[in-house]
Amino acid sequence: MTDLRAADTAALVALLAQAPPGAHIMLDAPRYDLAQDILLDHAITLWGEDGLLPILHFIDPRHGLTMRGDGSQLQSLALTGSGHRATSLLTVAADDCVLDGVRIVGVQGSGLRADGCQRFTITDLIVKDAGQQAATFTRCDQLRLTVKARNIAHRAAAPAIHLIDCDGFSIDADIDDVNGSAITVERSEAGESACTGGIRLRASKVRRALSLLGRRDAPIEAIAVDVDAGTWTECAMLLSNVRSVRVDLTLRSTDILPSLIFNGGFGVRDSHIDIHQPADAAALPSSLVRGLDQNSGNIVNVQELATAGSEPAAWAVAPALQARLDAIGRPGFAVYEMADRCNLCGWEGLFRRTHASERETLACHDCRATLRYREQAKTLVDRLGGGRFDTLAALAASDLLPKLDIFEAGFSGPLRRWLGRARRYEQSFYEPGVPSGTRRGALTCQDLMATSFADDSFDVVITSDMFEHIRKPMLAFAEVHRILRPGGLHIWTVPIGMPPPPVTRARVDTSGPEDIMLLPPVYHGSGADSLSLVYTDFGRDINQILSAMGLPTTAIPYRGGAGHVVGVTLISTKAL
Incomplete structure (x- = not known):
């Protein structure tokens, strides 16, 4: 056995490149900021002292830690990341691996993913504040797992352990x-x-x-x-x-x-x-x-x-470790609870802030709609119901929706449970190279810059945080104008900074066939759990721009727990 010590990030990367099988690498530093993948491709042990618990902080969401070597181990260390919506922070694809005293804290995606691992032993694992699953195990036989998990799947509904x-x-x-x-145990089709x-x-x-989910056969x-x-x-x-x-x-x-x-x-x-x-x-x-x-x-x-x-x-991450995690330069926020009523399902109670962006948190305990969706639903109910209803559920139970044709772009989000009662309700997916109108099950492919719908097809078009990712958004607004009936509504959201910038600006030059970055690239997590490039930052002049296109637009602000404006819902109306 070879004992090695990594005093800083550079030393750790260098040691991993040359460490022989069976090597033990002790992490001496309190934190390692990593902008590259860490790969254990043979039997290597990374470990820290129990009293220190060094932090491996992956500062780039494209990278994480992967264990591919049979017999590799992690002991007494913590993992955290910045971003990582579409990836797991820790991936394991080897046999006879061991995690002992590992903490995974603060990740927007999932904490751990293991595939095809035999005799995987995990003791004293803590996962806290994960946007999706704490841990997913696929085809892992003879798994031994002792785990504590809290505040899991706050970005999208998911089991903590799958x-x-x-x-x-x-x-x-x-x-x-x-x-x-x-915990969900599932037997898949294959x-x-x-x-x-x-x-x-x-x-x-x-x-x-x-949840125990077998198959009929x-x-x-x-x-x-x-x-x-x-x-x-x-x-x-x-x-x-x-x-x-x-x-x-x-x-x-x-x-x-x-x-x-x-x-x-x-x-x-x-x-x-x-x-x-x-x-x-x-x-x-x-x-x-x-x-x-x-x-x-x-x-x-x-x-x-x-x-x-x-x-x-009750249990908690050790205060000293939590303090060091909190000191990492990521958007900080104060956790609070506020009494409210959900504009979708009507649930009443305390809504808790669990995310730096207030519009993306304060989720309903029942339907899980975040503040952004709850305010979008409120606008929808107010405009369509004329003050007769106070929730989307009440609107859906009336005779109004069966008289309307609605297109909600995309295929995820909490509004769909009730909007599906419309006379015509269209959902969509988008895949480059697939013609608009191509059907896959209940969905059709729709390029919002050139849909397959006929003129004057819909009473309402709904988009949620999509237009910032459209390559040429003004073409898409023109398309919304074309498919809306006169007097029809486009109820939409984009993440506008508060206070909003004065003018709308392009982040990418799309005048040619290739994207040319005008500003440093920014990516958001997509509904398909990948990363989407932001093409446009919207500003206060959007009403003037869209009014000239026949879509006069109103911004309806909404507030967070401290009373300050945290976002807006936008309503564009096709002129009669």
Whole structure:
């Protein structure tokens, strides 16, 4: 074994290039700022002292740490990144790897992705503040995982821990505050694994604590789970296409029923389920479990909790490490909560700031719409409903939407759940080189600079943070004018700085076939989870520009928790 020491970033990069198999590289510095990939392509151990926990900070979202060498290890260190919406900070594609005492904190995408790893052992892993999954494991057999995770999937709904076609796993997890399931075990269409294993889970503030998702022709079998569910918004557990599972489910509340859902073409068969509920609940199995009567061969026992019990013990990233992470030069923000009502679904409660951009946070606890979408929905409801409705859900339940034709560009976002009730509701995708009008399932390809729609096709066009990424946005505005009916509305958003700049400016010269950068390139995360170039910065003169095109435009500002304006919703109306 060779022991090496990396005193700074340059030394670490140099040592990795020459370290022999079996080398141990000690990280002496408190932080390493990295603008390149770190690759462990053979059995190398990176480690820090327990009291120090050195930070590997990836300052470029295109790069991260990859373990490709069998037997490689990470011990007592922290990972963080700037950006990383479309990538995982840590990728593992090797056998017999070990993570021990690793912290992954502050990443806009996912924390860890492992594919095809055998005998992967992870102990004392903490993942905190991840925009998507904390960890995803695909075709990883004999996985051993001990993990704590918090504030996960705040950018897009996702499970904290996602196991796909894994077999022989053992999971021990404490998970809270997830926009999705705490753990999802899934058998994919192509998967041949039986997905057997054991799970011990304590979960709170989640959509679901545990989801087991088998296939009708290949159910998940022989899993034993012990779940302690604190609070959830959908159900404590979802069992879909499973057989011979053993469930021990402790419910801290029965405020939301059913607590357990059976579904799927195969359903739930030959399974044993013990449910422990508070003594004052007295809910019957028929109310606790949806689908119980439609599934056969199952034993469901409902019992009182032996004691009142308590919520799982609180945990946190070590204060000294958190202070060093907070000191990294990234957009900082103060976490706060504000009482509000969702303009989409009507949920009332505390909306929490979890992101530097206030318009991209303060998400609804139910439908997960962020402030930007909630304000866009408010504008839509006000303009279409004329003051008769206070939520998009109420508007959708009326007789108004079935009289309207709506085009919402893209295929993701929380508005679609209700706008789909319109008489005609079109969604789209965009792929260079694919002609507008090309259909894939329920979607059509549409280049917003030249759609396939006929003149005067729609009453409403909706775009959300798209026009800054269109190569020639004025062509797209002209196209919106063409496909809107007279008096029709384009309700749209773009990320305008506050206060807005005085004039709209191009960041890229698109006069020729090739893009020529006029300003340093800026990229945003896209709905397809990739990075999209920003072509235009919009300013206060946009009303003047669009009015000259027959689309007079109004900007409606909205405010964050401190009372200051954090964004605008724009409404362009096609002149009669």
